[in-house]
Amino acid sequence: MKKLSVITAGLICALALFSCSRKKPYYQINSQNSNANGPVKTAVKLKHLNAETKEYLLNKNIAVVIGYGYNDEATVTNLYQLLDLNYGVEKEDTPGLIKFMVFPDDFMVAGKVRVSSLYNQLEDKTLAGLLIVGAPEGLCNAVARLEDDSETGTLDYPVFSFFTQDDILGSESTSNFVLDYAQKTNNIDTEQTTYIPNFDATALILNSVQAMIDLRGPVPADKNLCAYIQKLVGKQKVVRPYFDSETGLQSLNHFIFE
Numbered sequence: 001m002k003k004l005s006v007i008t009a010g011l012i013c014a015l016a017l018f019s020c021s022r023k024k025p026y027y028q029i030n031s032q033n034s035n036a037n038g039p040v041k042t043a044v045k046l047k048h049l050n051a052e053t054k055e056y057l058l059n060k061n062i063a064v065v066i067g068y069g070y071n072d073e074a075t076v077t078n079l080y081q082l083l084d085l086n087y088g089v090e091k092e093d094t095p096g097l098i099k100f101m102v103f104p105d106d107f108m109v110a111g112k113v114r115v116s117s118l119y120n121q122l123e124d125k126t127l128a129g130l131l132i133v134g135a136p137e138g139l140c141n142a143v144a145r146l147e148d149d150s151e152t153g154t155l156d157y158p159v160f161s162f163f164t165q166d167d168i169l170g171s172e173s174t175s176n177f178v179l180d181y182a183q184k185t186n187n188i189d190t191e192q193t194t195y196i197p198n199f200d201a202t203a204l205i206l207n208s209v210q211a212m213i214d215l216r217g218p219v220p221a222d223k224n225l226c227a228y229i230q231k232l233v234g235k236q237k238v239v240r241p242y243f244d245s246e247t248g249l250q251s252l253n254h255f256i257f258e
Contacts, residue, residue, distance in 0.1 A: 025105060026073060027080040028091065043088035045210065046097065053213065057097060060128040061090060062212050065118065067103040067134035068165045070201060076102050079205060087209060098209070099125065103136050118142035123149065129212030130159045132175070133201060140170030147174065158212045158219055162201065172254050176219040179229055180242065182256040207232045221253040229255055 046054070064083065066076055080100055083089055088096035101121065104113040115138040122130075123146065132139065147155055161175040171178050181199060211232060219228060230239045242254040 025102070027077045027102065043084070043086055043097070045086040046088060049213070056216060057128060057213065060097070060126050061099040062097055062129040062131065062209055063099040063101065063122055063125070063127055064205070064209070065101045065103065065132045065135070065139070067132070067136050069134040069163055071102050071134065079202065082202065082206060083209070086206065115139050116142050119145045122146060127157050128216070129157050129209070130155070131205065131208050131212070132159070132161045133163060133205065135161055135164040135166040135171060137166050140166050140174045143174040154218070156217060158215050158217065160208050162204065168254070172251060175253070176221070177225060177229060177253040177255060179233070179239070180254070180256045182258040204233060225253065226255060233257060
């Protein structure tokens with residue numbers, strides 16, 4: 001009996017250590033919008049949605065992936081706070097519209113960074129959108145796996161990719177559109193897009209989340225796509241089509257601004 005008590009005590013200690021080791025992400029700890037000590041409040045933007053839209057969003061998430069160029073602590077914490085205030089971020093014990101993921105912090109599996117874990121984190125979610133900022137290499141493969149799970153082979157929600165550091169063709173094929181910052185090189189005929197801009201993307205991200213709520217489906221790659229992206233970016237930048245520097249061909253869903 002005494003031996004059993006020792007084993008039980010050991011299990012309790014192990015469980016306690018495990019629970020203590022599962023710390024909240026730094027952006028949740030630093031967030032001023034935490035509702036852990038009070039009732040859950042309706043996010044500001046969600047209050048003004050009509051009944052039909054609220055019903056559409058019920059039990060859905062918009063996944064926001066923050067990667068290269070925007071994954072420093074200050075930027076992530078600011079984005080988290082704004083998304084939580086306006087749309088509500090899903091937490092371990094609290095539902096929310098936004099599924100917020102930061103690379104590489106939220107892509108750790110057994111102590112190693114696994115870009116492919118995006119698939120595992122989203123495969124059981126019902127999504128209303130996927131927004132990717134600064135995609136790391138290989139992320140498009142995880143999105144492609146989500147497409148493979150669909151009966152039609154395509155995703156029935158919008159996928160936006162900004163400032164991708166992933167394979168360009170892979171990003172184009174798994175996103176409704178790709179938007180990059182064009183950095184001029186020494187050759188005036190060449191543009192470099194694998195560049196992380198010194199650009200505050202806060203408004204762009206918030207505008208995109210709202211757009212996904214309104215869209216309720218993918219954005220078609222038609223003649224209106226450039227103008228649509230221009231509205232997301234705002235008047236401070238000019239969006240234009242991307243032309244491949246080697247072939248001179250215009251991409252159907254890849255755009256740049258500078």
